[in-house]
Amino acid sequence: MTLLTDLADPRSKRSKSAHKIAACVVANPEAVLSATTAALAASAGVSEPTVNRFCTGLGYKGFPDFKLALAAELARKQPRMTRNIEANDSVGAVVAKIFESTQASLGGTLEQLDLAALQDVVAALANARSIIFCGLGASASVAIDAQHKFLRFHTPVASHTDIINQRMVATGLDPQDCIVCISYSGRTHAMVELAELAATSGCHVVGITAPGSPLANACTLALSVENDEDTDVYTPMTSRIAQLVILDILATCLALQQGEAFSDHLRRVKYNLRLTRRQ
């Protein structure tokens, strides 16, 4: 993601023409792949050698080399959208398709992740008196995973995967608490009701769910995880992976925010786990 991000960055020092070319590339990267220096020069309103200098200036051997890097960049950003798994696929094909669709799903989630909302959630978690993770069905394991990740912090953390317990806890929330509701569809009755119940306490209700879903609307803060409508019975559950990665990001951002003193704490945690290991 470095190339396109760098090109899109307006504060990088570049000559006037270089900016024009960068804008052209960012605006339509796919078109550049099939363009010649002359074509790109024309659409950027500069001369051909300027395009070449632009490429060499970025550290590439020339325009063709730059195009190769761009093609690689785009491929990384948008992995092949795998067609559905067929009943007569070989094991190798199934493996490849599941890996690819997972990678594609991750790419899609990254694309649509709202950084501002993410920062708000990190702030809410950082200032929380206690953190509760809730999930049902497939999202139950995500909630448990989140709890494990957040055990590293000093904030009291719990996960609940039972609707009775979830409601009990949600009833007693403090405005300084933070509850995280995890749901793939964002349409599970019990989860939406839980979020609504939790919101009455005035605490932060974070949703990690499908954008625009009832659950997302019931939350005070929502992080989008694209819901790619797994209509097929064999479709792998890629969105769960995206939820886990988002929780990983939250935990990492929180750890970074705590500063150097906290790194020592993490190292101590690691050290104390050492004795459970062989060698």
Place this chain on the structure above:
Amino acid sequence: MTLLTDLADPRSKRSKSAHKIAACVVANPEAVLSATTAALAASAGVSEPTVNRFCTGLGYKGFPDFKLALAAELARKQPRMTRNIEANDSVGAVVAKIFESTQASLGGTLEQLDLAALQDVVAALANARSIIFCGLGASASVAIDAQHKFLRFHTPVASHTDIINQRMVATGLDPQDCIVCISYSGRTHAMVELAELAATSGCHVVGITAPGSPLANACTLALSVENDEDTDVYTPMTSRIAQLVILDILATCLALQQGEAFSDHLRRVKYNLRLTRRQ
């Protein structure tokens, strides 16, 4: 993965020279990216126009277009290895790095996944009287997730994340049972001992763990998940994702093996979940 796989496929009908070129490309794809038609022609021992015909024959506009596709292919296969997260990284940078390293980790796992072992595991699961998933710490949520995935099947399935309960269950295993031990490091004492205990019953002991680890050795079947030594405190836990994807693959392969009648069952499961949803 289509391009290189296709080129490596020896049974595809191609002319003699085309085979020579394909072999050259597969042998050293990176080198081809910086080569000219003349260079590739020379190293394949054919003439320049043959290289061009080879490219157009594959459906590309010409040699440069082929190189772009190859670059994209290689990028997909081997996403950028992200350097560690730094204390002063922006939120956007952290997000990008975590996503990228997760994708890279997935790519690495796919690369080293043993398809034969995978098929053995699928067979073991398909014939199992009952399936037990065990994990501790971070792998506990993976075990729970696996249980959820396998609830769709008719085989009795359970997950245990408590060493006492795990040992109790492992003691009473039948040779027809299948226990799946999940561990990132493959070095957790309790897990290795559990696998050894389970193995005495004569049942299949599947490990989803680091290759060559004590746990992998204690299992009767092992699926490798690369252990990339997360030395840094801020390193995201990418291997957990790889474990989940492998379990997704196992569940999907199992579902495929059950045939069309089973698809109906899956559809019924889905239908019965409908009433828990809004709209």
Place this chain on the structure above:
DNA sequence: CCAATGATGTAGTTTTATTACAGAAAGGGA
């Protein structure tokens, strides 16, 4: 064994990328 089809290579042509150089713009000091 002889067509006939298809594949391959040589040589030439076109396209594309790069370099050299000159002119223009921008920045810095008096």
Place this chain on the structure above:
DNA sequence: TCCCTTTCTGTAATAAAACTACATCATTGG
């Protein structure tokens, strides 16, 4: 503000690479 220096930009020429046309060779089927 002006002039000088530095950096950037475009024109034109050059070099390189890719592609095309055509002739030759191999291979297969009758």
